[in-house]
Amino acid sequence: xxxxxxxxxxxxxxxxxxxxxxxxxxxxxxxxxxxxxxxxxxxxxxxxxxxxxxxxxxxxxxxxxxxxxxxxxxxxxxxxxxxxxxxxxxxxxxxxxxxxxxxxxxxxxxxxxxxxxxxxxxxxxxxxxxxxxxxxxxxxxxxxxxxxxxxxxxxxxxxxxxxxxxxxxxxxxxxxxxxxxxxxxxxxxxxxxxxxxxxxxxxxxxxxxxxxxxxxxxxxxxxxx
Amino acid sequence: xxxxxxxxxxxxxxxxxxxxxxxxxxxxxxxxxxxxxxxxxxxxxxxxxxxxxxxxxxxxxxxxxxxxxxxxxxxxxxxxxxxxxxxxxxxxxxxxxxxxxxxxxxxxxxxxxxxxxxxxxxxxxxxxxxxxxxxxxxxxxxxxxxxxxxxxxxxxxxxxxxxxxxxxxxxxxxxxxxxxxxxxxxxxxxxxxxxxxxxxxxxxxxxxxxxxxxxxxxxxxxxxx
DNA sequence: CGGGATCCGTTACGATACTG
DNA sequence: CAGTATCGTAACGGATCCCG
Numbered sequence: 001x002x003x004x005x006x007x008x009x010x011x012x013x014x015x016x017x018x019x020x021x022x023x024x025x026x027x028x029x030x031x032x033x034x035x036x037x038x039x040x041x042x043x044x045x046x047x048x049x050x051x052x053x054x055x056x057x058x059x060x061x062x063x064x065x066x067x068x069x070x071x072x073x074x075x076x077x078x079x080x081x082x083x084x085x086x087x088x089x090x091x092x093x094x095x096x097x098x099x100x101x102x103x104x105x106x107x108x109x110x111x112x113x114x115x116x117x118x119x120x121x122x123x124x125x126x127x128x129x130x131x132x133x134x135x136x137x138x139x140x141x142x143x144x145x146x147x148x149x150x151x152x153x154x155x156x157x158x159x160x161x162x163x164x165x166x167x168x169x170x171x172x173x174x175x176x177x178x179x180x181x182x183x184x185x186x187x188x189x190x191x192x193x194x195x196x197x198x199x200x201x202x203x204x205x206x207x208x209x210x211x212x213x214x215x216x217x218x219x220x221x222x223x224x225x
Numbered sequence: 226x227x228x229x230x231x232x233x234x235x236x237x238x239x240x241x242x243x244x245x246x247x248x249x250x251x252x253x254x255x256x257x258x259x260x261x262x263x264x265x266x267x268x269x270x271x272x273x274x275x276x277x278x279x280x281x282x283x284x285x286x287x288x289x290x291x292x293x294x295x296x297x298x299x300x301x302x303x304x305x306x307x308x309x310x311x312x313x314x315x316x317x318x319x320x321x322x323x324x325x326x327x328x329x330x331x332x333x334x335x336x337x338x339x340x341x342x343x344x345x346x347x348x349x350x351x352x353x354x355x356x357x358x359x360x361x362x363x364x365x366x367x368x369x370x371x372x373x374x375x376x377x378x379x380x381x382x383x384x385x386x387x388x389x390x391x392x393x394x395x396x397x398x399x400x401x402x403x404x405x406x407x408x409x410x411x412x413x414x415x416x417x418x419x420x421x422x423x424x425x426x427x428x429x430x431x432x433x434x435x436x437x438x439x440x441x442x443x444x445x446x447x448x449x450x
Numbered sequence: 451c452g453g454g455a456t457c458c459g460t461t462a463c464g465a466t467a468c469t470g
Numbered sequence: 471c472a473g474t475a476t477c478g479t480a481a482c483g484g485a486t487c488c489c490g
Contacts, residue, residue, distance in 0.1 A: 003461075004247070004482080006272070009335040009402065010342045011349075012254050012318055012460075015325025020247065022229065028239050038472050047231070049464050054473060076470095077471070085327075092320035093237055099317050100240030102310075110234040117235045124236075177234065228480075229463080247482075263453055274483050275454060289472075302452070454488085461482070469474075 015092070023048050024056050025093065027113040028082070031066065031161060032090055033116035035081035044114055053209050060086070094124040101181075101218055109177035118173075119157040122148055123182050126155045129214035135207055136162050137199075140170040150210070167199030167207075182215035243288050246275050249281050250318065253307070254290065255316055258341035258384060260306035261342070269339055285311070294312035307362040319349040328405075328442055334402035340369040343398075346405050347373055351380045360432055361387050365395040375435070392424030392432075407440035 006013040006020075019025050023045060030036055030044050042053055057080055062067035065086035071077045082089075097120070118141070132154055138161045139146040147162040149155070171179075175194045178184035188210040189195035197204055229246075231238040235367045244250050248270060255261055255269050265276055282305055285291035290311035296302045307314075324347070343366070356378055364371040372387040374380070396404075400419045405407035411433040414420040422429050 006250075006251065006270070007335075008339070008342075009329065009332070010251075010254070010321035010339065011325035011329055012342075013251060013325070013344060014328040015321045016250060018325070020250070022245065025241060025245070026231065026233075026235075026238060027236070028453095042472090046233070047464080049466090050473065051475080052463065075471075089324055092324050095317035095320040096240045097236035098238035099314055100243070103239040104234065104236055107234070110232075114233070114235060117233075117237075121236060189328070219319065264451095267453090272483080274485090276456080277482065300452075422467060451490105453490095456487075457484105457485090459483090459485105461480105463478105463480070465476105465478090467476080470472095 005164075018060075018065065019089065021056065021059070023052060024060065025096075027053070027056055027060065027088055028065065028086060029093055029120060030084045030116050031080060031086065032093060033119045035069075035079045036116075037071075037077060037079055041071060043112075044116060046112065047059075065089070065116060067095070093120070094127065097121065097124050101211065104181050105183070107181070109174040113142060113173040115141070115146065115159055118176055118180065119146050122146065123155050123157045124157070125180065125214040126150055126193065126210055128217060129210045133206055133210060135203055135210070137203060137207055138162050138165040138168040139176065140168060141176050142173055148207075152198045160170070166203035167197060167201070169195060169197050171195040179211065182212070182218070185212060243285075243290065244314065246281065246284070248277060249285065250321075252278075252281055252285065253290065253311060253314055254318055255341050256305060256307045256311065257318060258296075258344045258382070260304045261341075262296075262302060263305055268304070268337075269341060271337065290314070309430065319352060321348065322349050323443065329406050330408070330443075332406070334399040334406075338367060338398040340366070340371065340384055343401055343405065344371050344384060347348070347371065348380050348382045350405065350439040351375055351435055353442060355436045358431055358435060360428055360435070361389065361391045362428060362432055363387050363390040363393045364401065365393060366401050367398055373432075374424060390424060391428035392422060392426070393421060394422050396420040404436065407437070407443070410437060 005017045025127065026045055027041060030041055038053065042048065042050060045053070057066060061068055064083055066080055067083050069079045069081065071079050073083060133150050135148070135150045137148045139148060144159060145156045145161040147160050149162060171189065171194060175184065175189055179189065186204060190197060230242045244253060251270055252266060255266055263278065267273065267275065270278070282291060286293055291305055292308050294306065295302045296304050318388045358375050360373070362373045364373060369384060370386040372383045372385050374387060391417055396414065396419060400409065400414055404414065411420070411429060415422060
């Protein structure tokens with residue numbers, strides 16, 4: 001938001017002056033799962049015009065949320081990644097996602113599949129629910145592998161597989177969506193054959209318990225409505 | 226955002242489809258401190274056009290975040306207040322504010338004074354820092370009185386004075402701003418005469434400690450930048 | 451006077467085409 | 471692939487007017 005700023009003496013307004021523009025927070029959402037190239041972002045943000053994506057990235061760079069790094073190689077290809085300032089938006093993005101989740105709880109899965117979105121969603125789900133649990137799981141879904149690790153107060157998810165996972169789960173995106181939205185639990189998914197599991201069964205069950213715990217919290221806070 | 230929706234299968238996008246429009250989250254911010262009338266909102270949101278404020282309130286009402294209630298009296302005056310769905314946005318708004326606070330830490334106070342904004346800011350500051358502390362303080366500032374109460378895991382602030390506060394503080398808005406921004410602590414403010422205190426001195430000191438604790442956390446997370 | 455509705459110029463956005 | 475250029479459309483901002 002270069003021109004239309006609120007300029008209020010208010011922290012929320014200051015935040016929105018940086019990330020309140022259309023598409024901006026969704027770009028940040030993507031980058032919260034790691035660096036990305038222009039084309040990655042353009043794919044993950046269906047409907048954004050290329051000039052607008054350029055504009056937003058320039059704004060974010062100017063405001064110190066995003067750093068642009070030229071990739072090695074002959075072609076002048078850049079990679080965009082969050083600075084520490086940008087990354088520190090994660091709690092706010094997760095809080096917004098926790099609020100917005102209620103409209104997905106009963107929604108059918110919709111294309112296109114967004115690996116980064118699911119990585120972030122899992123991080124948000126597990127952040128409040130998996131304290132103390134030490135888990136390391138790879139989730140194979142479509143072409144992608146999400147590495148999920150929870151520890152003491154820390155949850156990390158990445159698009160890279162973990163080297164030594166306690167277990168590996170394999171499924172398609174609609175199944176993962178149903179799982180994250182709390183429409184399906186692991187038992188049922190395995191029973192109906194939409195998910196395959198290898199590795200330690202107990203690890204998977206603790207993950208399931210954590211996810212279901214997170215949904216209990218979500219449903220409880222959404223039920224007031 | 227009626228027309229331009231993201232429509233993605235993503236909780237963040239769903240949230241932004243409801244509160245991602247310009248001004249919308251600032252309207253919610255205002256209403257988080259209690260019901261308000263059209264004119265109150267218009268005053269608190271300098272620069273918003275009246276037609277736009279009307280439009281946003283209608284959108285929020287349609288999406289179930291805001292309820293419109295006719296006030297008693299001959300004139301057909303309405304009051305707008307958040308529904309439970311709307312109120313459940315508070316964590317996200319506070320998280321955004323915590324992130325945006327860094328641009329206020331070294332900024333000079335700017336008009337206009339926004340009592341509701343300060344009430345919310347205090348809530349955000351104390352939410353993470355005053356656990357266990359039982360405090361009840363009235364803050365007299367300008368024409369307004371902010372009632373601040375912290376208890377076990379709960380912080381409430383309102384534009385109403387508390388009936389039996391442990392202490393009462395009196396100051397002007399720039400002083401309150403400096404306090405909330407961590408530019409000034411209570412000792413200094415009292416010493417320089419910009420603040421008057423009555424009631425239990427210990428209560429005020431515990432409040433001071435809580436605020437300074439909150440700023441330690443803020444500075445720590447912002448220092449990474 | 452509070453609470454809007456209407457009108458209109460300006461800015462931002464969205465779609466597509468084009469270029470190094 | 472990573473943008474730039476162009477252009478029609480939708481949203482915003484400011485002012486004015488209206489109505490009880």
